[in-house]
Amino acid sequence: MNNISTAIKNGGTAKFAEAAALEGSFRNPSGCAISGIFSKTGKLMSGESIIQSIEIMHERSNGLGGGFAAYGIYPEHKSKYALHIFHNDISAKIETEKYLEETFEISASSTIPTQAVPGIDQGPLIWRYFATPRRDKLRGSQQDEREFTARAVFHINQGIDGSFVFSSGKNMGVFKAVGYPEDVGRFYRLSDYEGYCFTAHGRYPTNTPGWWGGAHPFSLLDTTVVHNGEISSYDANRRSIEMYGYPCTLQTDTEVIAYIIDYLSRRRGLTFEEICRVTAAPFWSEIAKMPEDERKEYEFLRTVFSPYLITGPFSILVGFTGGMMALNDRLKLRSMVAAEKGDLLYCSSEESAIRLIEPDLDRVWAPSGGECVIARLEKDAYKRIYG
């Protein structure tokens, strides 16, 4: 353990693999800070505000992981899957790129721009590929484009030693590393990006040397999750979601939550509101008091999707194409504040992180446990950005 921590501090990609193996080899609970900003009118913002917002909650992280998700940042490549990949070394990169070329049409690839920042030690090679599934491969697979891409992500993350896809959606991207989140944001030059939605995370793992891939957000396709908490339902959730082709290799709560949300929304067609009723379901005693129609629907969701109830403390921010969702566990065992100003929705672990970037708010509230807070792009904004 000590050797590996030292190795990571000293940097060196050769040791990166060792740390990666360690990260997934045990369950890793962590406390954290989260923050998010969303513009309903699709107004583009630089990444600077979200860095400042998460920075003020420095004390809630311990320097072992930080990260961001940004939506609407790649308008010139909006029809392509933006694959952000950590490669341990050149040989992993060569193997992964060979696979990518066989599977996708790659229209552009480059390293992700970074700048030297004290506090971010040398990590893996960080590459970005804009990709579209090859038509012949896609047709042969009998899958839709999204399922095809998701499986390719699993293929690389499980099958290629030393490469890890940490972002795979369209017109969005995840940026994460070992370090304090504000350092991570500056390392990735987040201020150079413009998006309509940003989420951020500062990690406080209890017993890990930290691995770049283990930082939040965790994502699959365009669904990203930043999460503060430690869920007690982890293994029940994991063993259920793994049935449906989501191997959980990182043993983190966030990974399993991201897969649950992807499964329920993309594969089962639940709305995000319905997903809240499944994952942070109201108590049976509350359901019993509902009007009949509503009661039946809630009962149905809780019964049919019972393996996906998440218990224990959590607050999460979920980013998805055209929207952001905030959700607390049903007892609200983690802090979460929401606020509005004009067309902007802010959600954060602490009010200070919102006030810092917008002191004059229209409304501030603490969503109750299980209350689903969702902001979506207005119709014309959606059309403009994704049409």
Next chain:
Amino acid sequence: MSLNYIYPESEVIRNYDKCICCRACERQCANEVHEYLEEADKMIADDAKCVDCHRCVSICPVRALKIVPTDHDFKKNTSWKKKDIYEVYKQADSGGVLLSSMGNPNEFPVYWDKILLNASQVTNPSIDPLREPMETTVFLGAKAEELTRGENGKLIPITSPQLKLDLPVMFSAMSYGSISYNAHESLARASQEAGTFYNTGEGGLHEDFYKYGGNTIVQVASGRFGVHREYLETAAAIEIKMGQGAKPGIGGHLPGKKVGPDVSRTRMIPEGTDAISPAPHHDIYSIEDLRQLVFSLKEATAYKKPVIVKIAAVHNVAAIASGIARSGADIVAIDGFRGGTGAAPTRIRDNVGIPIEVALAQVDSRLRDEGIRDKISVVAAGSIRSSADVIKAVALGADAVYIGTSALLALGCHLCRTCNQGKCNWGIATQRPDLVKRLNPDIGYKRLVNLMTAWKHEIEEMMGGMGINSIEALRGNRLMLRGVGLTDVELRMLGIKHAGESA
């Protein structure tokens, strides 16, 4: 003494300083152990007749009695124990198959006792069930639904038929015949009050108990005793009994002396005849036949009731359960080798089957590996002794458990394991009216409800400690379990880590 003499297993010890010769023990013992010697003004006991049921001990007003295992034994021999020797004597004498009752009493590992639970510290708060809601409600039935939406996009909430349990514990199959009318009444009423279900076993449903149909699971076993249209329609669910943990591979046997007028009518068999159910169902010689019976029963009840298939835990239980999940059944019940029985051949009971802990873990894992765990609920049975066993079963992967022996203990059973003799002094495993009336259903049902209430509280405490406030978040949550003193193979079979291994 002759060759067939067998020294009594237990000795009745009477404290003559305390005994007042009230003769209560004499009146209460159906085995006629106690006798009053008028000339000596003294109670005596015939140890040979004693079954060690503690009835006399419990009712003695001056606490003058105790029953102790005898210290009389053969010359020490590791290979040939007293039991082995006496069983040879018995069989040499009778030429018969040895019969036993209740679960396997021999020394096999009890894995429940080698599994420990987790609790929250620091990073995750425990939840106090006295101050926060704590949910133990379980729905049993298939969950793999295709979602349908109405024109407005609203979900249309149609599910396969479900059984709603207020806690993940049901009373397992015990037939009217093997146990008494009053025992059945106690179970039926307790199920209603505790929000759970009891199971008729293969003995049919007495007409007086149709009113508890909403809490009744009716069994269809290989003998088809007592199965008719109204029986199926009254029930909340139907269970096809393919096997029983105490006697895998064989059918049931109710001795004719237990078949009085009421039992005869309920089972639809002639009075005084042995009720012998065949070893297999003679219309089920393979899985495709089971599927036909499952759907026959569903057709007969308009697809409104879940169908349970109960099997004994045998070596390839996981593959069998997987077949059952694909045969249209809504629930599979797995009965481990320590499960109880009213009567079973001793050799079968003591030597056939596998432990429920391992069987359950294997079934749950297999159903998940095949991606069909949501198609079926899993009920574990066979020596669930406490709320801790329930919690561990749920964390291994069970949706709920069945309890038989624990329920009978609540009704007064003292585990003397002589149910097959039909002379149960506690009024449970008997049809003799004078004995049956000793079990007062008004008290019996209350004691069962108490047991369920107590277990529910304990389940809530343990869940709260783990930071879990709803039972479904515990189901299959094996990271909450750790083994102690188990080998690598045992840990692998149970799918859990050893104590000390972090998550």
